[in-house]
Structure formats: C-alpha cells, structure tokens
Amino acid sequence: MKITLYAHGGSANHGCEALVRSTIKVLKKNETEFSLLSEQPQEDLYYGINQITTVNNAKDDLPHGISKLPYLILMKLRKDDSVYYEAIYRHFTHKIGNTDWALAIGGDNYCYTGFPEQYALLNKKLHAAHIHTALWGCSIDPFRINSKMEEDLRLYNLITVRESITYQALKERQIPNIHWVPDTAFVLDKIEKPLPEGFEEGNTVGINVSPLILNHESNQGITLKNYEKLIDFILSRTQMQIALIPHVVWSHNDDRKPLTCLYEHYKDTNRVILLDDHNSMELKGYIARCRFLVAARTHASIAGYSEKVPTLVVGYSVKAKGIAMDLFGTDENYVIPVSSLSQPDTLTKHFEWLMKMEDKIRNYYDVRLPNYISEISKLDSLLKK
Known part of the structure; x- marks a missing residue:
C-alpha cells in the first residue's frame, strides 16, 4: 500500500511533526510506502522527517513571465483565493502520483479562516484523479461548518475525528464515513536527552505559552499577567523548578517570543529555565x-497526557475541550478557555486544584489511558475497508 500525507504545515510546528511521525508509526507495515507533500519541506528536512519518509514540496511558485499573467488577472478580477490555490497546486496530483490513500493530516486546519477552501480544492483535485482521501485526526469548531464545508466533507472517503465534540457535530449533519479515534500523537515515541541545569526530574513545572491564545484573551495583557502570577505562586509557595517549553517555532507564530518575555523577568531566580528548540520526540521526553x-x-498537552503528567490546558478552540472531555469525562478544571482569564489569579487557582488532585489524576491515568490509547490501533483497518 502507498500512503501520501499532505496538508502538513511544516515541522517547526512540532505538533504537525508529531502527527507525521505518529501516523507513520501507527500505519507502518513491511509493504507500506509513505511520502509527504509538505507546505514547508525545508523544515521537515531540518528536523529529520526525511529519515522516515520521502519529503517533497506540495506547492509550486506562481508561473514566471507571461504564463503568470492569467493568474494575476483572475486574482484581481475575481478576488477569490481559489485562483491562487489553483496556481500553486497546479502540479499537486502529479506529485502525489499513484497512491492508494491521501491523508490530510493537519488536525485543526478546518478551524482557521482560509484553510477549508484551500484543502477543499485539493480534495476535489484528488477525487478527480480517483485517489481515496481521508481527513485525518481532525477537530472542527461546529460553528464553522457551513454548506460549503459540508459539501467538501462529504467528498472524503474517510474522516477520523480526534474528539467527540467534532464527532457529534459531523454526525448531526449526517456526514458519512466518520470514526472517532484519539490523536495519533498519543503514541509518539519519546527521546530523553540529558536534562539542562535547573531542570529537576519529577519536580519541575513545564509551562507552554502560545501567541495564538493571546489573540483570544478577553482583556489585552491579561494572559501573560496570569502566567506571571502562576510563576510567582510556584516560586513563593513551592520548591518546584519551572521549565518554559516552546512547541511551535514558526517565525510568524513563535512560542519563544512570549516565553522569552517570561524568562527575562524570572531568570535571576535561578529556578526558571527556557528550553531550546527540539524535535517533537525530544520535547515529549522533557x-x-x-x-x-x-x-x-x-x-x-497530549505529550503530557500520554506520559501521565497532571496537565492543565489554556485553550481557545474545540480541540482542547473535546480531548479533555473524552479522556477525563469532563473538561472542567482540566481546560481553561483563555477568554475566561478575567482576573490575574484565575490560572493560579486552577493550578492549585491540579496540585491538590495530583495523586488522583495519576491514578486515573493508570486506569483510563490504556483503553483510550488502544483505540488508535483501529486506524490501520479503517484504511483497508
């Protein structure tokens, strides 16, 4: 069987990288051949994805010279992004070639403006070429599902959904071929590199901040104030160390920017460190x-859950809430919507709850995680139906 992965934004988003690695791990058989069509292939080469699959550029530059003119005219007249997508993906099906399945692996691509139209175009291209398509491990905010998106979703031969909120929304709309399966990153391998000075194993709080959540805060600046209050609490009321952990390092969406602000504020305490960039397996190891x-x-958060680390998520979309509900039976106390950070100490209060529940959460992981993760094994059989 030949499987092509696409809708991959690049491995400088280590969540995207984790999806590539874990999908190949779950589906890899002696006879299976993989390829990856990437939006940023240079990133995948940098993080070593070419060691587990071939990597090619999903896109092409706009044509040069006079051949570029028709596209420029159409883009100006129609003001329609599909003209641009048609241009940059004009060789897409040729690049995929003779494949059995094309898996759109960007789990939350349908949660962001512009991406549903982009991947609907590719879905149509693939079906015109008689290639089976799967929307792989997706989350979709229900309010985003309109008639155009429904039409696109019905084209997929298979849709795997990683949390039950999206699953229920698609089921209510009678979208065919849907299956609930946990995110494959739950089975991502980990690599444990030597710990940096200041990182005490079993006595360190890992903290991750995303620039994305800052765009969803209720009051400007309140999110970082909450993180500062949390760090103040940990430093003054506990003996734990703090590791600031970047998980996405794209230039336009770089966790290191807010994390560096926090680090500069607290570095002189000698209890706060900022981790360097690492691949997804090494980050999971930390x-x-x-x-x-x-x-x-x-x-x-999935790295934390899968390694039985009591985890608190500051979320902004359906994916965080849905995954927590499926794993714990509720998202209450496990997920804080960033829009609910109304007071500077909101995050700290939730963290205090997490500390009190530490032993119970770890015991719950022991009971729940094996059955939850075992559901991932059915993916291989879904592609054979």
Missing part, C-alpha cells in the same frame, strides 16, 4: 519528566 504541565499547544 515533558515526561515534568511533575506538572500548563500548556497552550494541543500537542504539548
């Missing part, structure tokens, strides 16, 4: 050795 985790990035 997170696994934390005592607690406070995370904004979905796949940072």
Whole structure:
C-alpha cells in the first residue's frame, strides 16, 4: 500500500511533526510506502522527517513571465483565493502520483479562516484523479461548518475525528464515513536527552505559552499577567523548578517570543529555565519528566497526557475541550478557555486544584489511558475497508 500525507504545515510546528511521525508509526507495515507533500519541506528536512519518509514540496511558485499573467488577472478580477490555490497546486496530483490513500493530516486546519477552501480544492483535485482521501485526526469548531464545508466533507472517503465534540457535530449533519479515534500523537515515541541545569526530574513545572491564545484573551495583557502570577505562586509557595517549553517555532507564530518575555523577568531566580528548540520526540521526553504541565499547544498537552503528567490546558478552540472531555469525562478544571482569564489569579487557582488532585489524576491515568490509547490501533483497518 502507498500512503501520501499532505496538508502538513511544516515541522517547526512540532505538533504537525508529531502527527507525521505518529501516523507513520501507527500505519507502518513491511509493504507500506509513505511520502509527504509538505507546505514547508525545508523544515521537515531540518528536523529529520526525511529519515522516515520521502519529503517533497506540495506547492509550486506562481508561473514566471507571461504564463503568470492569467493568474494575476483572475486574482484581481475575481478576488477569490481559489485562483491562487489553483496556481500553486497546479502540479499537486502529479506529485502525489499513484497512491492508494491521501491523508490530510493537519488536525485543526478546518478551524482557521482560509484553510477549508484551500484543502477543499485539493480534495476535489484528488477525487478527480480517483485517489481515496481521508481527513485525518481532525477537530472542527461546529460553528464553522457551513454548506460549503459540508459539501467538501462529504467528498472524503474517510474522516477520523480526534474528539467527540467534532464527532457529534459531523454526525448531526449526517456526514458519512466518520470514526472517532484519539490523536495519533498519543503514541509518539519519546527521546530523553540529558536534562539542562535547573531542570529537576519529577519536580519541575513545564509551562507552554502560545501567541495564538493571546489573540483570544478577553482583556489585552491579561494572559501573560496570569502566567506571571502562576510563576510567582510556584516560586513563593513551592520548591518546584519551572521549565518554559516552546512547541511551535514558526517565525510568524513563535512560542519563544512570549516565553522569552517570561524568562527575562524570572531568570535571576535561578529556578526558571527556557528550553531550546527540539524535535517533537525530544520535547515529549522533557515533558515526561515534568511533575506538572500548563500548556497552550494541543500537542504539548497530549505529550503530557500520554506520559501521565497532571496537565492543565489554556485553550481557545474545540480541540482542547473535546480531548479533555473524552479522556477525563469532563473538561472542567482540566481546560481553561483563555477568554475566561478575567482576573490575574484565575490560572493560579486552577493550578492549585491540579496540585491538590495530583495523586488522583495519576491514578486515573493508570486506569483510563490504556483503553483510550488502544483505540488508535483501529486506524490501520479503517484504511483497508
């Protein structure tokens, strides 16, 4: 069987990287051949994805010279992004070639403006070429599902949904071929590198902040104030260390920017460190050795969950809430919507609850996680139906 992965934004988003690695791990058989069509192939080469699959550029530059003119005219007249997508993906099906399945692996691509139209175009192209398509491990905010998106979703031969909120929304709209399966990143391998000075195994709080959540805050600046209050609490009321952990390092969406602000504020305490950039497996290795985790990035939180680290998520979309509900039976106390950070100490109060519940959460992981993660094994059989 030949499987092509696409709708991958690049491995400088280590959540995207984790999806590539874990999908190949779950589906890899002796006869299976993989390829990856990436939006940022240079990132995948940098983080070593070419060691597990071939990597090619999903896009092409706009044509040069006079061949570019028709596209420029159409874009100006129609003011329609599909003209641009048609241009940059004009060789897309040729690049995929003779494949059995094309898996759109960007889990939350349908949650962001512009992306549904982009991947609807590719879905149509693939079907015109008689290639089976799957929307893989997706989350979709129900309010975003309109008639155009429904039409696109019905084209997929298979849709795997990683949390039950999206699953229920698609089921209510009678979208066919949908299956609930946990995010494959729950089975991502981990690599434990030597710990940096200041990182105490089993006595460090991992903290991840995303620039994305700052765009969803209720009052400007309140999110970082909450993180500062949390760090103040940990430093003054506990003996734990703090590791600031970036999980996305794109230039336009870089966790290191807010984390560096926090680090500069607290570095002289000698109890706060800022981790360097690492691949997704190495990041999981660091997170696994934390005592607690406070995370904004979905796949940072999944690394925490899968390694049985009591984890608090600062979320902004359906994915955080849905994954927590499926894992714990509720999202209450496990997920804080960033829009609810109305007071500077809101995050600290939730973290205090997490500390009190530490042993119960760890015991719950022991009972719940094996059955939850075992559901991922059915993915291979879904592609054979």
